[in-house]
Amino acid sequence: METRNKRPPEGLLFEVSRPGRRGADLPPLDVPADGKHHLDRRFRRDDIEGFPELSEVDVVRHYTRLSRLNYAIDLGLYPLGSCTMKYNPKINEKVARLPGFADLHPQTPEEMAQGALRLMHSLERALAAVCGMDRFTLQPAAGAQGEQVGILMVRAYHQDKGNPRQVVLIPDSAHGTNPASAHLAGYKVEQIPSNARGCVDVEALRKRVAEDVAVLMLTNPNTLGVFEGEIETVARILHDRGALLYMDGANLNAFVGQARPGDMGVDVHHLNLHKTFSTPHGGGGPGAGPVGVKKILEPYLPAPVIERDGDTLRLRHDRPKSVGRIRSFHGNFGMFVRAWAFILAHGPDGLKRMSETAVLNANYLRKRLEKTWHLPYDEPSLHEVVFSDKNLEATGVRTLDVAKRLMDYGFHPPTIYFPLIVKGALMIEPTETESREELDLFVDALMAIDAEARQDPDLVKNAPHTTPIRRLDETTAARQPILRWMPDPKNT
Amino acid sequence: METRNKRPPEGLLFEVSRPGRRGADLPPLDVPADGKHHLDRRFRRDDIEGFPELSEVDVVRHYTRLSRLNYAIDLGLYPLGSCTMKYNPKINEKVARLPGFADLHPQTPEEMAQGALRLMHSLERALAAVCGMDRFTLQPAAGAQGEQVGILMVRAYHQDKGNPRQVVLIPDSAHGTNPASAHLAGYKVEQIPSNARGCVDVEALRKRVAEDVAVLMLTNPNTLGVFEGEIETVARILHDRGALLYMDGANLNAFVGQARPGDMGVDVHHLNLHKTFSTPHGGGGPGAGPVGVKKILEPYLPAPVIERDGDTLRLRHDRPKSVGRIRSFHGNFGMFVRAWAFILAHGPDGLKRMSETAVLNANYLRKRLEKTWHLPYDEPSLHEVVFSDKNLEATGVRTLDVAKRLMDYGFHPPTIYFPLIVKGALMIEPTETESREELDLFVDALMAIDAEARQDPDLVKNAPHTTPIRRLDETTAARQPILRWMPDPKNT
Amino acid sequence: MPGVHRYLPLSEAERAAMLRAAGFSRPEDLFASIPEKLRLKGALDVPGPLAEQDLLAELQGRAAENRVPDPRAQFLGGGAYRHYQPSIVDHLLQRTEFYSSYTPYQPEISQGTLQAVFEFQTLICQLTGLDISNASMYEGASSLAEAILMADRLTPKKRTLLSDRLHPEYARTVRTYLAHIGMEVQTFGHRADGTADPQQAAQALAAGASSLVVQHPNFFGCVEEIETLAAAAKQAGAHLIVAMNEPISLGLLEAPGAQGADIVVGEAQGLGVPLSFGGPYLGFLAARAAFMRHMPGRLVGEAKDVDGRRGYVLTLSTREQHIRREKATSNICTNEGLCALTASIYMATLGKTGMMDLARHNHAKAAYARTRLEAVVGLQFPEPAPFFNEFVVRLKGSATDAVHRLAEKGILAGLPLARYFPDRDRDLLVCVTEMNPKAEIDRLADEIGRL
């Protein structure tokens, strides 16, 4: 009996293209087509080789069909650890598309863009309140760029004091962007080991921190979902030696309204609006990575900054000590609108309830799973919990297999093989927007997979079985990369 | 090996409901909650038993999951004969949602609603031009209601002449709404047989038309997709005896810009904006069934009608001879906006090209299929073509099986078992918005199914195999109807 | 390229090739079956074509010609109601699988629509307190006509009684529908407080009727005494038909089914369907189980597939025109499916508490407006009966003039009853919903006071 629909898979744009089709009509040209400013032949192209030709209908069908090959948050739990895949409120999509925002040109004179500037100003202040920091920049396009800006500010600060220092310390459990960003800021990266509890080893830190250390990049809660309980001590150690504390705030969803980086001795940190504040991930982006700082770092913020001038808000560019621009224009404004709407929708209690629920859901999952699945670090969990495939060792089933098999149960898998300090990690972050029944269904699936692994390991190892495409040969793909479509020589 | 995703099917709203959840928050009440106008207890309810309680997330997931169980025009060919399932331009959805239209209250004073009235007026005039009629009413909510209005006008016309007459003649190939609408207008319905060519039998008609006949309801092109070539003669026969000619214009897509009902002797006809003019079908509706009339019937149009009064347009209610209202307010205005946008997008040449392409696609399919599939009426096809399952008689495979098997090939089946004059009819209408490759894929599928029927009939008889749900027991469903969810007595 | 249009996939070359493949030499030949003299010679007299950019500008221009006050300052009701549509409703409606699909004739690939309709039927039953509901009808007025016909199918008496408090457009539509099928339509009067008069109803019923029709809340906003009227109808062996056009009221008012109504029918636009200048709207029809096989319109029922899975199908179609032709229970075919989906998503989003809170808010705001207006000297309230979110205020002068004068102040004050009742020139029907903040209600009262 058949199982797969017999319609051939959707071809590439270039394959479904047909010469002579068009998907858009332009208004008739209402000015002379050619005049004295005619552009010389040598500047012009007479074809865009291979470029597709489709009708509007063809385009709509192509992308509608493609969309059906994706999983989505609106289809179910999307428990990617450290990614905070929460529900994206639809009203946020609507307000971000208000013509007053969506059609606003970034070069619009300030006087005509006060609504946008006010929104950015309000968001900055709200983030400062949430994080207990003195000031924010909204410019960074994502978390990684926020890290980069943050470390550049740290550098400028030390520079001002006469010595930029050489080293950035990063725990071995940190996200890859931390070292990459530190490197871009011209620093040497040194790893700090985690202790048995998965937290930064304070003694090792104390030993290491010297005049050459500029800053420690600490993720809190860390990538195990564990709160860095000794963070104050950490801050003191650093500050005593003139170093600063950077916090990677990607996991801020864990304690919004419960605690604030600013109260923990953090000097500078980024957060991800596309995580904690629910701006949609868009299949990879866009995001936004605002950076919060304490007073001491304010002079170094990227220019421009928004400042009040009577009743009008102005963009100040004259910031002599600024680290400068990190991008063009004012940042990912469309994400600011969404994040601001998200904050307004929740209010103070709602935000607090948000983190409480995220942590409750993670702990509920943990409790229901920990008897069956191996918990490498038995520490209190906040917003996420990390398991491993250790208990399945005998079966030969690995984390990757479990991830793929979850697809057959209708779930997106958790983050796998991260953090690196856990072998075969399964990093599960449910977020606050999951219902109990969805969590229970997920638990049932993981329990069933554990049983399958023992009874019929091949069923799991060959998973997924029910997806539009099954496991792909990524090795060959990387060895002989095909990164673009090329016309079939046969047809040309 | 497994084939179906293991996630349980989405439950009913009432099953996924959880007490205490809410999907919407209201603005705080800014007036006294209770005053002297407090509503007495005896008028009030204190519960809506069984009503669902869901969070916004639950609702979004519920309907997103349900949506994925549907086929859609944006996923491929939707060849339902007589339904004109063409692409629904997205811009039409956008303009229909402009606040100036979508938020306009039907009781808005005329002076404040000139934009809407102008749009309706323009649409009326454009339809009159397309159909060669003198005047249109946009009031009917769908084709059937248009028929009803049309026949009521015919009745009023005859009444005015002193005798409403008793009989409405309808060919045996007509759509079921024709007799049903005639009946609602208080007429006795008599069938007129089709001749060997599938068209109305002119001789039979000539014999039958007498003083008691009010009107003939003729579908043109008829439900075989064939143009009623003798329509002028038909009109003459009727007119000679004081009877009128009603045309069912559901199939207007076949000759827009090529010919006009008004030039064929038609006195009154409806058309379906949700067919020829591409307003979306919405899984069953809404539609709109404007009715065009010749001068002689104008006095009987439903009230109100739009009329110029200097620069302003007014709704005239004082129409003594009007058949009256057939519904509240001004008709399905949202559909008018879409249809008007559709007409503007095409223009005169575009509309002509639309029908030409619809007919081309139908004839292309016909040519490619007619050698293999039985063509009960070998007459020139316009926008659609009707095949039958005759050639498969020996295999035991029936039209229904073919329809279901098409689903396994990723297609929506054609209209089946209609028109009634064809045994085992497969009524195929591709419309103009299909590409050649989509048509070819469909032909390949029907060819493959023909082969399967001969080699492995059970494969076809047990189809579909790849749909979320397989064949349903409709007999039991009708014998013991369950028309609503009821709380499970076990749980209460 | 004249022929190549963004909505038409075929290129000129494909067109030519297919024409040849189909056995034609010229495009005109495709229409050879249309007699030459019927072939249109000239071009159609319609505007266009417009590029999408120009099309959008054109329609934006049209929309802008509708010069209406801010929604917060509108107080129009009278059969269509202003309510806030949560953003997820339209977001979900724009799933092409919902809006671009046809009537679910093929259940295997239409379960999304079918389950949603089954849920709609259930939600309507829960709101109205009745046993069954259909999948939707055109709109309120024609649905009422269908309900009257249905009642007479079950209990043929060829006579119906309409309350004179019924929406005039509904009454007019009923007469149009019933004009030629030998059913008599009679109206009965109301009491001084503005509600339908049970006595007069009883008298009229004495002569026999298949149905007694009362609108609730009625056209003038008054909440009706359903129980009393139901008793009178029952007594006379007639069916009580309750017509409603403000479904939000059912979040506060007792379910008519629980009060003895046999049929509840009307307009459900209020459940999140856009005002859209009067349509598309959402007719609904709920009734006691006895009416099941007499129902007009589509019905969705539960069924099992060959593997035992639960699914949904269109059922009891032997009632319908495509099977029964002139003997069908109605001529309806295309209904208002997407509006029913709109209402379902709306109801699911508000949920039980939301619906009940919203109804309370509407009533409280209308009550506040009424109280504020009562404080204005010289105004009268011809219908003193309890109301939901709508009531009539009698001004000192012409209500039509008042509406125009307040429009200059950016207020759309309500519906002048003169539109339907020339003799009620000073009467204004005012509707207040959650869309009207207190500040605007105050402004309305102040400005009316200043008239």
Next chain:
Amino acid sequence: MPGVHRYLPLSEAERAAMLRAAGFSRPEDLFASIPEKLRLKGALDVPGPLAEQDLLAELQGRAAENRVPDPRAQFLGGGAYRHYQPSIVDHLLQRTEFYSSYTPYQPEISQGTLQAVFEFQTLICQLTGLDISNASMYEGASSLAEAILMADRLTPKKRTLLSDRLHPEYARTVRTYLAHIGMEVQTFGHRADGTADPQQAAQALAAGASSLVVQHPNFFGCVEEIETLAAAAKQAGAHLIVAMNEPISLGLLEAPGAQGADIVVGEAQGLGVPLSFGGPYLGFLAARAAFMRHMPGRLVGEAKDVDGRRGYVLTLSTREQHIRREKATSNICTNEGLCALTASIYMATLGKTGMMDLARHNHAKAAYARTRLEAVVGLQFPEPAPFFNEFVVRLKGSATDAVHRLAEKGILAGLPLARYFPDRDRDLLVCVTEMNPKAEIDRLADEIGRL
């Protein structure tokens, strides 16, 4: 119910039950791992909560505070471009499967995104005339910085040369990125006609550099002589990096790759991405095949599944931060995926002829505007070189004042260069696109004439 929020599914009861099931007695205990003294005592100082109805009103109010002239009368460019977005683009973007999904780490359930990115990479290659493209970067300026770093990875010279005709914000961003990684940034000058000077470039190159950077069309609108510059770069063993921020120009201008550019990088917002006050936008980076393993950002490649079906995967990830940490080719992780999809749908919709026609129209309209302005006495055009849809006009007085005065006439005349170059106080950068009808161009010229 304080705790029950529309975005939080759990009811109070479920919350309590789950808390117990998880082994906690009070919600606070969930945070026991946070030292008591770090626990926030008071409530956060943020506004809200707002019901959706109020939220919408609040943001509509904010949006309305942006008082800008009608889009048809706007002539702003300077790095962001006004183009018409066909309605299908946003309709398709709103498919939740596209916008609510994460980076496609799990290809089996992400083929929609992966195939779309693979198509994006191809479209960018076709437009630029180069071999490879990545899956998107943040925006134009930082992408340029990444390109310079990439060039120096392949050919380490620790030195880059920037044309002084580069967008000032791009130049500033490059300096920020390169400030501390031991790369020298030097600029070279331009010719009288406003284009980058190949001579000066050659001189600067003599000292050695890994890349020569020129914007095309440049910040002042001038079309550059790519071939000449490419020759100079090649000669010196440097890579020519062409920075672009108006992708529509590629519908008319020869593909830089075909003119000798090694890398084409920049801003692709013009491909249907909303202006949105500056972001999110779409950085793109295309290069010759030699750069493949030096590319920053994500790359999607073709692969086969176990059943031999063609599919797509994220590939060459050993370049990336999650594997290589500080040795990665970039720190980028989250990119601008949805903007890349926007651009892909936009390009697919316009298609080959649409893109080329649109570019012609843009140029024709800008040329017309320029001609109209040239007819105004007293105006000057400091950059006489050929242009695409943007050029500088030197007014008789302050351009900033002019912009404000024309704003009162409902025209946003352009970008005063004083914003970046205090010494160019009278210069106005004017951009004309398909969004500007002739009538508005005429009005602009007339009003400038009246100044």
